[in-house]
Amino acid sequence: MAAAPPWRLAAGLIGAAALAATAACTESGGDASEATADPEVVDAAGLLEMANESVRLSKELDAAESRVIAECLEAQGFDVHDQRELGQNEPYEVASLVDAYPTAEFLPEADIAAEWGFGWWAQTAEMFDSEETQDYYAEAYPDPFADQPVFDNSEFESLPDDERRAWSVAYQGEEATAALEYTGEPSEEEASSEDGSLDFGDGETPSAPKPGGCQLEMITAIYGEPKQVEIDLDGGYLVWEWRPEQPEIEYESIEAEFAGRMADAEAGFLSCIDEAGYPGWEFDEGGRLAMNDYSAMLYTGEPFDPGAPPGEEPPVDTSPPAPDLPDDVPDDFEGKRAYEVDMAVAFAACGDDTGYREAATSAYDAVVAEQYAAIEVETYAWQDQIRDYTVKAQELIAG
Template sequence: MSARRWAAGLGGATVLALTAGCGMLGIGGGGDDDKSDEERLVEMLNESARLESEIAAAENRIVQNCLEEAGHTVHEPGYFENYEPEEVKSLTYSYPHESFILPAEEAAEFGFGGWTNSEEGMEDPATEEYYEAQEAKWEEEEGGGEEYVEPDYTEWEALTPEEQYAWYVAYQGEEYVEQNYGTEAEYASMYSEEEMVEELTEEEAAALEEEAAAEEEGEIDVEAPEAYEEPKPGGCQLEMIEALYGEPRQVESTYEMDGETYTDKYWEYRPENPTYGGEEDGEDMWANIEAEYAAEMGDKQAEYIDCITGRGYEGWEFNEYNTLPTWEFFYELYYQNVSDDERDMWMDTDSETVVPPMPEDAGDSYEEWKAYEIQMAVDFAECGDEVGFADPSEKAYDKANIDVYLEIEQDVYAWQDDMRDAIAKAQELLDK
């Protein structure tokens, strides 16, 4: 799911409150002809989030009951945290242009904020002012949200390592636990009062340094990453899955790295919410939204590029997300003179994003780069006003979201019915 997208709440509600089997307003069931497409689709998203919260709570409760029947009455709190989904009011969380066209006042004071991620910027007193201003802006626009409360681990930490390990095995099965935590002895050793890591001798340390240097020079081939295969769920988790959904399904995820293709394997059991936008049958709803928006905004994007090019910013192009690679550019700008090791530490050096060449007039010091960034933010904002970019951008993006959500609306209502059936089945199990 794109970073700009609303995401449904994944956690469970504190109390399982079953819903009546009524359909949502609109095409999915019943009807309200007075509602716009967007209003109906927003209601659909909120209903999906609520149902997902309820089924997650039900799953957790079934697993907890299973564990307690086996004698495990103290649970690892992080596994059963409950989240209430936040109600959304729009299909669109933010707009593509907001990442490169900033409010004029913000642009003039802080630029894009890229300087805060540089080595010198982390020591700059103005960095704290920048983050305070960003937090205040977020609270004003989004209401701030509730502060996260860390779960109470007191009872869990009072268990012995052997008791904790036994809980993990009862929850997810031995194969899964061994892959993630090692054997019981290895897990217990992490919590031993004895010294866990022995100090290296001078000879051992020197040997490790030589090996690292050889790797860097290419004398030692670094092993390619192995494809990951997730163990099949076991224990109480598998019992819950089989009771609500039947057998879990193994799925594959293929990706490329350094010219090689890798296939990871995972297990799924709960039907996926169609609004997550995963690629299916060659279709990716998020890519479709971006494509429709790009088709509508092509002329305006060209005008905008002409404007910033006329102000001396050459080589900029819109990417597949209809934004400009400003952050990638600033990483290149602020880390252009550091060693390869430092670049690997601070930058995504494997990124295929192409950024404009470093401008000669940007200077060669942190202060000059920061000044360049601020002026760039001002110029980018002024070009936004000059070509009238924001208003058509918002309209085009809203329309693209509505069009694509309409295409999956029937699938979402069908998924909601499946979740209501699963919730009803869960309630029957919990009532026994």
């Protein structure tokens, strides 16, 4: 129920001081402003350069792949291309290694809290499609890619349906094109099981269609044959891959390490919001609060339902439960929203007054940077591979 942005946040630039410190409370438990130096020195600026170089190299290879595919299509007489597939944006730069902080959902900035609360109201049926909701998202979660140019795809879109389909088949093959046209309705060969899920009949793991057409020609010319890889999606799903996999940081390890470093600072924050009239809150093992449950109870009167795939049980939640709503919570929408705003203002003030916000930002920056440092060697090796494949693609283009 708690509001979530339709894009991922791009946080501010990591400072060297922020990466060299983690949070600690005083013995009184009320102030998290004192910091303890991290024994491991992390080159934040170098890691950020590494991350941006990965983006640049990936975009450069994307563009080279598209040029190889375009030449293949044009040799078959297809001169107008779908820019959604072959159009390429310029490389962008990220300003931080951190996409979003785990505190964002319960610790808005003071000015945002005073005007918009936590943003829970924006997810209600009354306000979901409203202009005010769009204004809230634009202010609280500015889109870091808003300045990216929008491709003009009008020439391709103006082609007759049969010509656009013929282009798609030439681009990626009949199987992939047919998959894009799939309506979701079972065919005569597909039966629906009793629980409503799709029965594939042969018991095999479902798979994305294999690339075909000029896309497959590009893949085999640069990388060799594509390989099927199983991902954990609704019980397993096979996808096709051809590029070497980019090293990734371990987000679960980040949350656990962050929560461990913040244990003392959390006590001061919880004490503050208790005194402000919001008792009973507990952090979970990832350093988060049960805001989804609380917001759902406030606006719908029902617990938050995360849902589950057909035929599967929802995951068991072992996190500390959200506190009960006060008996005097208003019944009307505007009253509920006013309660939300007051609560958000109190949480934001406690985050600032106890030093919890600054400490949490510093600790999370440090933990994320350490994770990037742990994959630094593998990332540079991957970048070398991407450079080699780009050279190979450019040689194909040059003929």
